[in-house]
Amino acid sequence: MIRSGEHVSFLERRRQAVPEQPDPMDAMSSLFDVAVLIAVGFLVVALLGFGLGELLSLEDVTIVKNPGTADMELIRKEGRIIERLKMGDVTEEGIGTAIGTVFRLEDGSVIWVPSDE
DSSP, X not given: OOOTTOOOOHHHHHHHHSOOOOOTTHHHHHHHHHHHHHHHHHHHHHXXXXXXXXXXSSSOEEEEESTXXXXXXXXXXXXXXXXXXXXXXXXXXXXXXXOEEEXXXXXXXXXXXXXXX
C-alpha cells in the first residue's frame, strides 16, 4: 500500500503489480522422472522378451548359454547377485569326488542330476 507523499521506485511498483512467473524448467524434472520410468519399463520388457524373466524373480537361477561349445557361458543368480561365468581355455586337474552326472538329451539340452550322496 502506497501512502501519499511516499516515493516508490519503478521496480517496487512493478513487483507489486505483476505476480511471480512460474519457472519454465519445473517441467523438465517431471520429464526426467517419466524418462527413467520408461527406461525401466523397456528393460523389463527386454528381459521378458529374451526369456530371462527368472532374473527378475527372487528365486535362485542358473542359465547355461551355448552348452558344450567353446563359448559356453553360465549365468548364475543367487539372491540379488548375478554372476556371469565364461568358459576358458584353461584345463584344471585334481582329486575330488563326483557330485552328480551330466546328460545330453536327444533335443540337445543338457541336464545335471546330483548324486544321492
